[in-house]
Amino acid sequence: xxxxxxxxxxxxxxxxxxxxxxxxxxxxxxxxxxxxxxxxxxxxxxxxxxxxxxxxxxxxxxxxxxxxxxxxxxxxxxxxxxxxxxxxxxxxxxxxxxxxxxxxxxxxxxxxxxxxxxxxxxxxxxxxxxxxxxxxxxxxxxxxxxxxxxxxxxxxxxxxxxxxxxxxxxxxxxxxxxxxxxxxxxxxxxxxxxxxxxxxxxxxxxxxxxxxxxxxxxxxxxxxxxxxxxxxxxxxxxxxxxxxxxxxxxxxxxxxxxxxxxxxxxxxxxxxxxxxxxxxxxxxxxxxxxxxxxxxxxxxxxxxxxxxxxxxxxxxxxxxxxxxxxxxxxxxxxxxxxxxxxxxxxxxxxxxxxxxxxxxxxxxxxxxxxxxxxxxx
Ligand code: NAP
Ligand code: HSE
Numbered sequence: 001x002x003x004x005x006x007x008x009x010x011x012x013x014x015x016x017x018x019x020x021x022x023x024x025x026x027x028x029x030x031x032x033x034x035x036x037x038x039x040x041x042x043x044x045x046x047x048x049x050x051x052x053x054x055x056x057x058x059x060x061x062x063x064x065x066x067x068x069x070x071x072x073x074x075x076x077x078x079x080x081x082x083x084x085x086x087x088x089x090x091x092x093x094x095x096x097x098x099x100x101x102x103x104x105x106x107x108x109x110x111x112x113x114x115x116x117x118x119x120x121x122x123x124x125x126x127x128x129x130x131x132x133x134x135x136x137x138x139x140x141x142x143x144x145x146x147x148x149x150x151x152x153x154x155x156x157x158x159x160x161x162x163x164x165x166x167x168x169x170x171x172x173x174x175x176x177x178x179x180x181x182x183x184x185x186x187x188x189x190x191x192x193x194x195x196x197x198x199x200x201x202x203x204x205x206x207x208x209x210x211x212x213x214x215x216x217x218x219x220x221x222x223x224x225x226x227x228x229x230x231x232x233x234x235x236x237x238x239x240x241x242x243x244x245x246x247x248x249x250x251x252x253x254x255x256x257x258x259x260x261x262x263x264x265x266x267x268x269x270x271x272x273x274x275x276x277x278x279x280x281x282x283x284x285x286x287x288x289x290x291x292x293x294x295x296x297x298x299x300x301x302x303x304x305x306x307x308x309x310x311x312x313x314x315x316x317x318x319x320x321x322x323x324x325x326x327x328x329x330x331x332x333x334x335x336x337x338x339x340x341x342x343x344x345x346x347x348x349x350x351x352x353x354x355x356x357x358x359x360x361x362x363x364x365x366x367x368x369x370x371x372x373x374x375x376x377x
Contacts (some may be wrong), residue, residue, distance in 0.1 A: 001026035001303050004052045006074055007065035010172035011088050014292025029055050058333040063087040072096050074294050079103040086298040087113035094189035094205045101310055112298035118267045120290025121283040127198040136198040136272035138238040140261040141269030142262050143190045145286025146181035147213050148175045152263040154221050173265050173286035175278040184212035191235040191246050199239045202312035210248040215371040223254050231240040243318040312353040317324050322355040330370040335361055
């Protein structure tokens with residue numbers, strides 16, 4: 001298949017290297033970048049999108065640029081021209097999933113996105129494959145490599161948050177703006193895409209409650225350790241008859257749980273489906289080659305004639321069954337006076353309560369530096 005590549009950064013460069021090493025899967029004819037000076041003397045590099053889209057007999061556009069625009073416009077343009085698309089851009093795809101899947105179907109082509117969720121883990125592929133026999137009813141796991149790298153560094157090596165984040169950026173795990181990682185938005189895009197692939201339900205990402213780890217402190221890690229627990233950022237989804245439960249939350253896992261041992265940039269994800277039951281998947285969730293591997297697997301799949309069409313319907317997001325005891329560190333612990341099991345300085349452990357009741361108390365706290373975690377039952 002004749003293809004072009006949009007973006008040649010952490011992921012794109014890995015895709016280019018793997019594709020050049022495997023010409024049997026097609027040739028990348030042109031590569032679009034922003035700053036030509038950074039990219040050596042490969043004659044395929046250009047900063048002119050018209051040169052890229054003017055490639056003769058173009059069959060496939062590989063998008064590894066990131067961001068909403070111009071990535072969305074370029075992907076639309078590719079699909080309208082009848083070209084298949086492979087993308088690693090979960091932010092863009094979560095925002096325009098329905099439009100782009102419809103456009104692909106109308107133009108007889110495909111948009112595939114394995115690299116968008118779980119890095120190198122064939123997670124999207126597996127969610128779709130499970131449905132050949134089963135209904136997928138739930139998923140849960142560590143779905144962001146950067147935050148897992150930070151939490152592992154803080155837990156295992158007493159690394160500071162800032163130092164661990166710099167390490168994740170140097171290793172190419174973090175987004176160009178790491179806000180999306182540390183505030184949980186990246187995990188939220190991935191939860192939305194997992195719900196689309198696994199449940200056939202497409203939520204607006206903004207409807208998914210999302211708390212990150214920006215304000216976690218060394219004291220929170222110590223508190224968890226003393227209780228035999230490990231803090232992880234967990235994305236999860238459950239399918240009900242008339243709604244979906246979806247969230248991104250820091251969770252204090254029991255050290256004995258499988259996910260507690262998933263460290264560094266690894267992601268660990270489980271799916272629950274009717275006949276297979278619970279299945280668990282682990283692998284590198286971020287980084288050049290694992291992610292590029294997932295992109296190239298999609299390219300090979302399209303080349304081999306794999307045809308996947310996804311149709312999603314809408315269902316409300318309703319987290320009223322999400323109930324638990326919550327760890328909250330805030331400068332306003334008094335707000336929890338009637339709802340707390342323990343108040344120790346700025347640390348609160350609530351009695352068991354629904355997530356929506358917790359949210360009301362959090363709103364009263366009005367504390368921008370608050371950290372919260374669900375304490376796994
Ligand atoms: P990156 O290192 O920042 O690379 C982005 C590339 O896109 C660069 O080559 C950049 O050009 C090019 N680019 C950006 N805006 C452009 C524009 N307007 N016109 C032309 N070229 C443009 O990003 P990345 O880490 O590879 O991530 C790319 C995508 O993959 C993102 O959607 C990210 O969420 C996703 N992803 C990343 C990982 C990971 O581990 N890094 C894993 C899974 C998915 P210059 O080089 O000239 O600046
Ligand atoms: N920034 C993302 C992460 C890249 O750390 O998980 C992989 O999607």
